[in-house]
Amino acid sequence: MSRQLNVRNPRTGKIDFHINAADAAEIGEAANRLRLAQAEWRDRSLEDRSAALAKLANTLTEAKPEIAKALEADTGRRRIAAMEVDGVVGSIHGWIAQAPHLLPEGWTDGRMNPAIRHAPQFVPYALVGVISPWNFPMTLSMIDTIPALLAGCAVMIKPSEVTPRFAAPFLSAIEAAGLSDVLTIVQGDGATGAALIESVDAVCFTGSVATGRKVAAGAAARMIPAFLELGGKDPLIVLADADVEQATNAALRGSVLSTGQACQSIERIYVQQPLLERFLQRLVEKAGAARLNWPDITVGEIGPIIFDRQAAILEDHITDARNNGARVLTGGEIETHGGGLWLRPTVIADVTQDMKVMREETFGPIMAVMGFSDEEEAVRLANDTEYGLSAAVFAGSIERAEAIGRRIDAGAVSLNDAALTALFHEAEKHSFKLSGLGGSRMGPAGFQRFLRRKALIANTGAPAPLGAFAEDAV
Ligand code: NAD
Secondary structure, three states: OOEEEEEEOOOOOOEEEEEEEOOHHHHHHHHHHHHHHHHHHHHOOHHHHHHHHHHHHHHHHHOHHHHHHHHHHHHOOOHHHHHHHHHHHHHHHHHHHHHHHOOOOOOEEOOOOOOEEEEEEEEEOOEEEEEOOOOOOOHHHHOOHHHHHHHOOEEEEEOOOOOOOOHHHHHHHHHHOOOOOOEEEOOOOHHHHHHHHOOOOEEEEEOOHHHHHHHHHHHHHHOOOEEEEOOOOEEEEEOOOOOHHHHHHHHHHHHHHHHHOOOOOEEEEEEEHHHHHHHHHHHHHHHHHOOEOOOOOOOOOEOOOOOHHHHHHHHHHHHHHHHOOOEEEEOOOEEEEOOEEEEOOEEEEOOOOOOHHHHOOOOOOEEEEEEEOOHHHHHHHHHOOOEEOOEEEEOOOHHHHHHHHOOOOOOOEEEOOOOHHHOOOOOOOOOEEOOEEOOOOOOOHHHHOOEEEEEEEEEOOOOOOHHHHOOOOO
16 A cells, blocks of 8 residues: 655645655566566667657757646745746757767777677666655756666656655656656655665665665665765865955855755865955855845745755754854845745854764855865864865965866865756866765766676687696696
8 A cells, every 4th residue: 555645835835746656566566567667778779769868858958848737836936936947848859969978899809818709788777766855856866877778777656745745647658658667757755766776686776874874774685786976065266366256156156046946065164264254255245145036936046955954954054053152144044925934045254073064964055154264274173074075275376276186085176166966067076074975976987887798708719628727737
């Protein structure tokens, strides 16, 4: 019996949607169906699979109004909802263009014995499970799905139970493209996600570290790979010779875009002392000018807090900072409008490294700013974290920023900007420390990791007889 789950609307606070959580039996049936179809999908040429995905790009474009509307209800924001659909369409075309160039072909002679040659074969995992979070419901459901499908896998997606509305119009577009045999969406919560891990051959998970640990354990028990993209506590280092206008623009956008509900959001800002006062002054001015997208969703930069329980975490981090001597220079109060929860861009000064706002993932529009004296101290503070998703450095020149960026223990470092991994998907990057596990989801590895390498090893000469290994062989 499937369970019904209530879904809250982030703009009204009302329960206005329900989903039926798929149980293990339903997931098992879907997995069998997908696996059967995958054999044919795998045997098609890359060109054929590319053509099928190009069709999906078309049906998604046609269904954009309905999908974007559903995503808007899921997330309480309009422009980013539309951008999510456009981004997926763009990503399909990008992977179609790139994929034919990513795999080596042909035979290679052996080094030790040239008569023994080898050729690679690339064998896709039959069924990939994708478990996604609520902050970018469609983007993060498709980011691994597209290369997995192109590689020849079938895919089962389980979106977050917090933002499930986009799935129905999205499924219609999948059906219209003729792809439902190899791509489906199952609805549900953590129990559904756990059941999905029992049915797939590889799992791609985007979400929190706490859940990531459970996913990793479930995958380990089944001995299947888990590609984990988890939380972050990204630092931004601003050197004294940085352009303060550009640095504050990047800091604000990198911290509060999507209301800070992005894994690659800047969560800690370290500014070299001579620039600190001026930086704070301009950051506060710019933060204060940002508008809520309430009551009119067509204006403003700051959407509602999507997941109501997140508001309690933001409040806790702000209170902890205040209680320990930090100063909130702007923002700082959770506001209720029309039943939804909002937080204006919040600048906090005089923070210390031991505060929650500097140690735990905040996932909101909060800019905690701390001064430093020299580059050694900046690198030490930036690396003093359990996370290693990404980071940013702003300096008077790219060369100075690069010198520091090379010393930061994180998978991607934006130089003279912030959070560039949200805008640029071509560079391979790992998630360091607690921020993740598995190959890069971006760049060539994002496709290659769905293909197991199989070696075909051919002896063009005569097989060696057993006697060649006899103790008394000469
Ligand atoms: P979450 O971990 O609570 O949930 C993520 C998904 O896991 C949901 O679909 C949920 O239903 C499912 N789930 C819950 N328990 C499960 C279980 N036991 N087994 C299998 N699946 C289970 O994360 P969230 O709150 O939805 O998302 C926010 C988090 O995601 C933040 O920590 C953020 O940093 C992270 N995130 C990371 C990236 C990245 O690329 N590194 C991108 C976006 C978000």
